[in-house]
Structures are given as C-alpha cells and as structure tokens.
Amino acid sequence: MDKTKRDLRTAGEEDLDARQERSVQGLTRLVVASLLAVVFVGLALVILALPTEAPGLADQVDAALVDTGVTHPVTAVLLDFRGYDTLLEMVVLLLALAGVWSLAEGSPRTDHRPGVMLDRLTRLYAPLMLMIAGYLLWVGSTAPGGAFQAGAVLGAAGVVLTLTGWRLPRRLAGWPLRLLLVSGVLVFIAAGLVGLGFDRVWLDYPPPWSGALILLIETVASVAIGVTLAALFLGGHPEQTP
Amino acid sequence: MEPSALVRELFAWAHADAAGLMASVLALPVLVPLLGALFAFVMRRWAAAIGLVTLLALLATVLLLIPWLLGAGAQGLAVGGWGAPLGVDLYADGLSLAMLLMTAVVGLGISLYAHSYFRADPIREQAFWPLWLLLLTALNALFLSRDLFNLYVTLEILGLSAVALTALAGGAKALVGAMRYLLVSLLGSLAYLLGIALLYHAYATVDLALLAARIDAAPATWAALALMSAGLILKTALFPLHFWLPPAHASAAAPVSAALSALVIKGSYYLLVRIWLELVQVQSDGVATFLGLLGAGAVLWGSIQALVQTRLKLLIAYSTVAQIGYLFLAFPLAAGTGGLAWSGALYLALSHALAKAAMFLAAGNLLRFGGHDRIADLDRVVQRLPLSMAAFALAGVSIIGLPPSGGFIGKWLLLEAALSTGRWGWGIVIMLGGVLAATYVFKVVGFAFTQAEHPHQAQRVPATMEWVAFALAVAAVLLGFLVAQPLMLLEIGDPFAAHVGGMGP
Amino acid sequence: MTPAIIYALTGLGLFVLGLYALIMRAHLLRKILGFNVMGSGVFLVLAGLGQRTPMGGPDPVPQAMVITGIVVAVAATALALSLMLRVVAATGRARLPDPHHD
Numbered sequence: 001m002d003k004t005k006r007d008l009r010t011a012g013e014e015d016l017d018a019r020q021e022r023s024v025q026g027l028t029r030l031v032v033a034s035l036l037a038v039v040f041v042g043l044a045l046v047i048l049a050l051p052t053e054a055p056g057l058a059d060q061v062d063a064a065l066v067d068t069g070v071t072h073p074v075t076a077v078l079l080d081f082r083g084y085d086t087l088l089e090m091v092v093l094l095l096a097l098a099g100v101w102s103l104a105e106g107s108p109r110t111d112h113r114p115g116v117m118l119d120r121l122t123r124l125y126a127p128l129m130l131m132i133a134g135y136l137l138w139v140g141s142t143a144p145g146g147a148f149q150a151g152a153v154l155g156a157a158g159v160v161l162t163l164t165g166w167r168l169p170r171r172l173a174g175w176p177l178r179l180l181l182v183s184g185v186l187v188f189i190a191a192g193l194v195g196l197g198f199d200r201v202w203l204d205y206p207p208p209w210s211g212a213l214i215l216l217i218e219t220v221a222s223v224a225i226g227v228t229l230a231a232l233f234l235g236g237h238p239e240q241t242p
Numbered sequence: 243m244e245p246s247a248l249v250r251e252l253f254a255w256a257h258a259d260a261a262g263l264m265a266s267v268l269a270l271p272v273l274v275p276l277l278g279a280l281f282a283f284v285m286r287r288w289a290a291a292i293g294l295v296t297l298l299a300l301l302a303t304v305l306l307l308i309p310w311l312l313g314a315g316a317q318g319l320a321v322g323g324w325g326a327p328l329g330v331d332l333y334a335d336g337l338s339l340a341m342l343l344m345t346a347v348v349g350l351g352i353s354l355y356a357h358s359y360f361r362a363d364p365i366r367e368q369a370f371w372p373l374w375l376l377l378l379t380a381l382n383a384l385f386l387s388r389d390l391f392n393l394y395v396t397l398e399i400l401g402l403s404a405v406a407l408t409a410l411a412g413g414a415k416a417l418v419g420a421m422r423y424l425l426v427s428l429l430g431s432l433a434y435l436l437g438i439a440l441l442y443h444a445y446a447t448v449d450l451a452l453l454a455a456r457i458d459a460a461p462a463t464w465a466a467l468a469l470m471s472a473g474l475i476l477k478t479a480l481f482p483l484h485f486w487l488p489p490a491h492a493s494a495a496a497p498v499s500a501a502l503s504a505l506v507i508k509g510s511y512y513l514l515v516r517i518w519l520e521l522v523q524v525q526s527d528g529v530a531t532f533l534g535l536l537g538a539g540a541v542l543w544g545s546i547q548a549l550v551q552t553r554l555k556l557l558i559a560y561s562t563v564a565q566i567g568y569l570f571l572a573f574p575l576a577a578g579t580g581g582l583a584w585s586g587a588l589y590l591a592l593s594h595a596l597a598k599a600a601m602f603l604a605a606g607n608l609l610r611f612g613g614h615d616r617i618a619d620l621d622r623v624v625q626r627l628p629l630s631m632a633a634f635a636l637a638g639v640s641i642i643g644l645p646p647s648g649g650f651i652g653k654w655l656l657l658e659a660a661l662s663t664g665r666w667g668w669g670i671v672i673m674l675g676g677v678l679a680a681t682y683v684f685k686v687v688g689f690a691f692t693q694a695e696h697p698h699q700a701q702r703v704p705a706t707m708e709w710v711a712f713a714l715a716v717a718a719v720l721l722g723f724l725v726a727q728p729l730m731l732l733e734i735g736d737p738f739a740a741h742v743g744g745m746g747p
Numbered sequence: 748m749t750p751a752i753i754y755a756l757t758g759l760g761l762f763v764l765g766l767y768a769l770i771m772r773a774h775l776l777r778k779i780l781g782f783n784v785m786g787s788g789v790f791l792v793l794a795g796l797g798q799r800t801p802m803g804g805p806d807p808v809p810q811a812m813v814i815t816g817i818v819v820a821v822a823a824t825a826l827a828l829s830l831m832l833r834v835v836a837a838t839g840r841a842r843l844p845d846p847h848h849d
Contacts, residue, residue, distance in 0.1 A: 032770055032771055039763060042465065047440075047759065050462060054799045056808060057328065058804060061806075074811050077810075077811035078811045082328075084392065085812075089818050090818075091399060092398055092399055096402060097825075099406030100826060102373065175286075185276070189273065196260075201266045201319060202262075204262070204321075204322050391812055402823060409830055414837040417830065418843055421830050424823075435793075442812075443797070
C-alpha cells in the first residue's frame with residue numbers, strides 16, 4: 001500500500017528519467033501548445049459566428065410538456081423525450097461498475113478506523129443525506145432535481161458510511177446487491193413496455209400513467225444510481241473481499 | 243406468405259392491431275443483449291449459459307428482421323413515441339441490417355469460443371459475460387440509432403466495455419494497452435461530443451435525417467464535422483492514429499482480441515460512413531482524397547509492420563491496421579461510381595469481421611497449444627493443430643483477397659470503382675496491399691511447417707475452440723460465393739444513394 | 748459579448764487546456780484529470796450556448812444532455828482510476844511506457 005502511495009504522488013515524481021524526458025519534450029510542448037492555440041482560436045471564431053439568438057428546442061419542449069406528466073422541462077427531456085438516452089446512461093454506470101469489479105480482483109482499500117469526528121458526524125449526516133435525496137427525487141418533477149441528483153446524494157451517503165467502516169452484511173452482498181444495482185435499468189425497460197399494451201411503441205408511456213411511471217422509474221433509478229456510485233467508490237466486489 | 247405478414251402473425255397474440263409492438267421490434271437487437279447482460283451480471287454462476295442463450299436469441303431476432311425489411315423496406319422507430327427532434331429515432335436500412343447480422347454471427351462464434359476458453363477460470367468467466375453482452379448492446383444500439391447524441395452514449399458504452407474486456411487478460415501488457423486504449427477512446431468521444439454541441443446549437447437538432455435537411459456550409463458545420471470525424475478516426479485507428487491498436491488488440495485474451503478487431507472498430511467506422519453519407523455528400527473533394535490517402539498509408543504501413551512482426555498476435559493486429567485502410571479508400575472512390583465503392587468497402591468490412599475473428603481465435607489456439615505466439619517457433623503446428631492452422635490459412639485467403647472469398651469480392655468492387663473511373667493510383671494501392679498481405683500470411687504458414695529449435699510442451703486445445711475458428715474462416719470464404727444476397731441486403735432503403743439535402747455542391 | 752458566448756469560450760478554453768494535459772502529461776492521474784477538465788469544457792459549451800433563447804430561459808435539451816454527459820464522465824473516470832491502480836500495481840509506475848519500447 002505504501003509503495004502504491006509513493007508511486008501515485010504527482011509532484012514528487014522527479015526521477016532522472018523524467019528530467020531527461022523533459023528536455024526532449026521542450027520543443028514538442030511548444031508545438032503542441034501552438035497547435036492547440038490554433039484550435040482554440042478557430043473554434044472560438046466558429047462560436048462567435050453563431051447567431052446570437054437561437055430558440056433551440058425550448059418551445060417544442062414547453063408545448064409537449066403537458067403530455068409527459070411532469071412539469072419540469074429537464075426532467076421531461078431526461079425521462080420522457082430522451083428517455084432512451086437516460087436508460088443507456090444508466091447502463092454506462094452499471095458497465096463501469098462491472099468493469100471496476102472485473103479489475104479489482106477482491107482487493108479493496110484497507111479499512112481505516114474512523115476518527116471520533118467522522119464517526120459522530122456520519123451519525124448526524126447520513127440520515128440528513130437520505131432525507132435530502134428523497135426531497136431531490138420528489139421535487140424533480142416540478143423543479144430542478146431528479147433521479148441523478150438524488151442518486152448522487154445517496155451515493156455520497158454510502159461513501160460516508162463506507163468510510164466509517166460500515167459494510168453491507170455478507171448475505172446481502174451477493175445477488176441481492178447485484179439485483180438492486182440492475183433494478184434501475186430493469187424497471188426502466190419494464191415501464192417502457194407498459195405502452196405496448198396501449199398500442200404505443202416502447203418507452204411511450206400512456207398519458208394517464210405517464211407521471212406515475214416516471215416517478216416509479218426515478219425512485220428505483222435513484223436508489224440504484226446511489227448504490228452504484230457507492231460501490232464504485234468501494235472498488236472490489238463486496239462478496240469477494242477477504 | 244409475405245415475409246412481413248409472417249412477422250406480424252408471430253405477434254398476433256398480443257394485440258389485434260399491434261402497430262406499436264410491431265415497430266418496437268426494431269429495439270430488440272438492443273434489448274436482447276442488454277437483458278442478457280443484466281441477468282448474467284446478477285446470476286454470476288449462470289453467466290455463460292445466459293450468454294449463449296442471449297446470443298442465440300439475438301441471432302434469431304436479426305434473422306427475423308431480414309424478411310421484414312426485405313419486404314417492407316427500411317424501418318424507423320420513434321422511441322418513446324415523440325420522434326425527432328424531441329425524441330430519439332431508430333432507423334434500420336440494409337446497411338444497419340448487414341452490420342447487425344455481422345455482429346450476431348461473429349458474436350455467436352466468439353461466445354462459443356469464450357465459453358470453452360474461460361472454462362478453467364470462473365472469476366474471469368463471470369466478469370467476461372456481462373461486459374461482452376454490453377459490448378454487443380452498444381454495437382447494436384449504434385447501428386440502429388439516428389440520433390447523434392444517443393450515438394455518443396453508445397460509443398461510450400462500446401469504448402468502456404472494450405477497455406474493460408482488454409484489461410481482463412491481466413498482466414502488465416494488457417493493462418497498459420487497456421489504459422492507453424481508454425484514454426484514446428475518451429479523447430475521441432469528447433471531440434465527437436464537442437462537434438455535436440456545435441451542431442445542436444447551430445441547427446437545434448441532433449437527428450441525422452433532420453440535420454441532413456437543415457445543414458448548410460456554415461463555419462459551425464465544418465468545425466463540427468472536423469471534430470466528429472477526428473474523434474471517430476481516432477477510435478477507428480486509421481493511420482497515423484493507429485498507435486494504440488496493436489498493443490491493445492494483441493495483448494487481450496483471444497476472444498476479446500477477435501471482438502475488438504472484428505467488431506469494435508467497425509462501430510466507429512460505420513458511424514463515420516453514416517455521417518458522411520447523410521451530412522457531407524461533397525463528392526470528390528479534398529477531404530475525401532485526404533481520407534483516402536490516410537487509408538492508402540494505412541494499407542502500406544500496416545502491411546509492412548505486419549510483415550516485420552515476430553509475434554503472431556501483433557502481426558494480426560497490424561493486419562487490422564492495414565485492412566482499416568481499405569475501408570477508407572471508399573471515400574474518394576465513391577465519387578462518380580454510385581454505391582459501388584461503398585458496397586465494396588462494406589463487403590470488405592463484413593468479410594474482415596469473419597476472417598479477422600477467425601485469425602485471432604486461431605492464434606488463441608496456437609497460443610494455448612504452445613504457450614507462446616512467436617512465429618518462428620510455431621513448430622509444425624500444421625500437423626499438430628491442423629484445424630486451427632487451416633482456419634488461419636482460409637482466413638488469410640480472404641484477408642489477401644484471393645478468389646473465392648468475401649475479401650476478394652470487396653476488393654474487386656473497390657478495384658472496379660477505381661479502374662472504371664480511370665483512377666489507377668488507388669487501384670495500385672489495393673493490389674499492392676494484397677501482395678503484402680499474401681507475404682505476411684505465407685510467412686506464418688511457412689513457419690507452421692518447420693520444426694522449432696527448442697521443442698516445447700504442448701497443451702490440449704478444446705475442440706470447440708478449433709471448430710469455431712474454422713467455421714468463421716469458412717464463412718469468410720463462403721461470402722465469396724454468395725455475392726447477390728449480401729448485396730441485396732445492403733441495398734434495402736438505398737443507403738448509398740445521394741441524398742437530397744446535405745451540403746451538396 | 749453575451750453571457751452565453753462567455754460561457755462557451757470559457758468551455759472551449761477548458762477543452763483545450765484539458766487536451767494539453769491529456770496529451771503532454773505523463774502521469775496517468777494528470778491525464779485522467781485532463782480528460783475531466785476537457786469534459787467540463789464541452790459541458791460548458793453545451794449548456795452555455797443553450798441560453799440564447801429569445802425568451803431568455805435556458806433550453807432544457809442541452810441541460811439534459813449535460814447531465815447524461817456528466818454521468819458518463821463519472822463512470823469513465825471511475826473505470827480509469829481503477830485501471831490506473833492496476834497499472835501501478837503491475838508495472839510499479841503511474842505512467843504509460845513508450846509503445847515502441849516494449
């Protein structure tokens with residue numbers, strides 16, 4: 001562990017090898033920096049040439065908002081108009097975890113004994129964070145907030161708990177945890193199937209159910225996202241930890 | 243019975259007038275491997291069985307799409323019911339369908355191989371299947387999507403799963419190769435995403451079809467296309483941006499190497515071709531010639547590098563660098579030849595997928611058999627592992643472009659596009675690449691007959707691993723016999739036709 | 748110069764700075780940070796230019812795209828950091844060897 005720490009130090013890595021590299025790289029640096037400056041100026045001119053006013057899709061989103069069952073436009077875009085993107089985005093998170101687990105080979109970070117401050121503050125903050133996550137989730141349909149924000153706060157709560165040495169009980173760390181992790185994507189896919197019975201395409205929610213389905217997806221998704229983020233922080237698969 | 247009627251009947255149980263259900267079938271090539279990945283992730287012990295069943299289901303799904311699209315033409319699906327520009331549209335024409343079919347067939351082969359390959363290593367096996375099924379999900383989602391931002395997400399799933407699979411081999415070389423691959427892949431994605439940001443803010447849509455109608459030759463368009471193309475070229479490993487490919491492709495586990503070379507690079511290439519066909523359509527201009535020159539550079543440089551390698555897997559990886567070059571020759575050759583050059587390039591992409599998968603899998607067998615992949619020490623594998631060596635040689639026939647093989651048809655179409663318009667230069671590159679490929683393939687085959695100086699202990703290779711490599715190689719050769727059917731498939735929806743709109747001259 | 752343009756140009760600057768770090772810095776952690784700075788730059792361009800609506804309100808579509816992009820970047824960063832730790836464990840160094848000196 002000590003060796004790893006030493007190798008990870010960025011500032012202290014000034015061995016002879018690196019110094020030699022530097023002198024060779026002097027010219028390369030200059031060339032790359034000037035090339036990038038040209039790229040910056042070119043793209044800046046492109047941005048300055050854009051029209052100063054552009055409606056984008058704001059008006060169309062507003063017009064279609066009534067059919068989504070939510071009143072906040074960003075949530076409507078995320079969960080309804082471009083829900084397919086959001087589904088795939090949750091797949092990306094899950095994929096990252098599958099990748100991290102495949103790399104970790106059951107050697108997660110060693111446990112530190114939490115200090116008194118961390119221990120006490122966690123007892124205070126963890127419930128508060130759960131409450132904030134719940135609020136963000138609920139408010140998402142009408143105001144800024146939603147599954148990802150709630151999931152991020154939940155994930156942070158999980159990280160804080162993990163730092164104090166808390167671990168998932170062993171009997172839950174196997175398939176029950178993995179089922180929880182995939183539940184967001186699974187429920188999203190399943191909710192999209194409801195429309196098929198009403199002669200609609202996949203992910204087209206029938207209007208009277210739309211708001212409820214979106215809330216269902218968001219609730220399950222925020223828990224799954226929170227747990228995924230905390231698991232990403234933890235590193236190895238909890239079932240394989242010694 | 244009409245093919246589309248057959249499909250409709252299959253779903254008649256669900257609804258009297260199941261138009262929504264019917265259209266949603268288009269999402270199945272994404273949903274089937276995605277669900278498979280989720281189940282394989284949760285039920286680790288059953289991962290391999292779930293994976294194989296998923297691949298069979300995926301192949302069945304794609305085979306189901308073929309009669310439907312042949313009968314009813316190209317199909318679209320407005321996911322979520324909104325339609326562009328608010329929603330995300332899926333679209334399948336012959337080009338998408340050919341790529342889906344390639345992915346399902348090669349994917350099934352690789353899966354069968356992986357099932358044997360990882361059998362002795364349950365931890366790797368359990369990690370492999372969810373990642374591999376997500377990689378297939380990403381590829382299929384990419385081939386079906388028409389929405390440039392949605393395509394960005396699929397590109398990221400593709401890149402991240404490919405990197406994780408590369409690292410799965412463990413060992414310093416594979417990990418370093420995977421790390422470099424990850425950084426390159428992320429850089430490519432961000433360049434692509436910045437391009438999309440510019441396009442959206444210039445035209446208020448990221449849908450390819452809508453963009454094609456709205457786009458004009460504004461500075462934002464050129465900057466966006468340059469950024470997106472640069473990102474995709476980096477991900478496709480076109481010369482001289484190929485530096486990351488050989489170490490990653492050569493150090494991965496055999497089934498992963500096969501997937502990376504056969505399928506993954508085709509994803510970003512496909513997207514580049516789509517963007518070019520839909521949005522650019524400025525034929526025979528400097529950009530097309532530039533891409534063609536890079537392609538020619540790749541053909542020559544990749545082949546020469548392949549020739550000097552002493553390790554079999556590195557040789558095959560550099561051969562991929564060279565074969566990617568051919569795919570880019572279509573950009574200049576498309577001018578004045580209609581779909582001929584594109585059909586050639588796509589035919590080449592399909593046969594390369596089969597042949598290169600066969601080659602990497604055969605190399606995996608030799609590696610397992612002898613414990614090394616030094617070409618000079620192959621030690622009479624022709625007698626000791628005849629099926630794998632036959633797979634390598636047959637795949638080599640297609641890579642070289644000898645008749646009869648899929649590679650021959652692809653190169654022939656490209657050559658015809660070059661010679662019918664009197665552009666001999668490109669023709670010479672195509673032929674020279676074939677000669678160089680013949681040299682490096684025969685170099686390997688030659689050493690397979692000779693006895694090594696230091697004979698070594700041989701390991702048993704499971705029969706499945708040998709037969710899968712052989713079957714894929716045979717399929718690459720068979721593509722040379724069935725020319726009409728694949729070409730007919732490619733023409734559904736006329737993907738190579740010059741579009742109205744776009745930034746035409 | 749409107750706020751939208753200022754945001755977009757700042758984003759562009761971050762993109763180029765991050766790109767420089769990604770290409771030139773040898774240490775993997777700095778490369779990964781460079782990628783994150785680049786990503787933030789793209790998100791700033793995407794969200795910043797979305798303020799050019801005639802009514803003045805933000806366009807929600809690029810905002811949703813930015814949220815998606817952030818999640819993807821977080822996922823990629825997590826994988827990159829894990830991979831970096833494995834590279835350090837296997838090679839003893841947090842930098843990539845020259846590919847031509849293998």
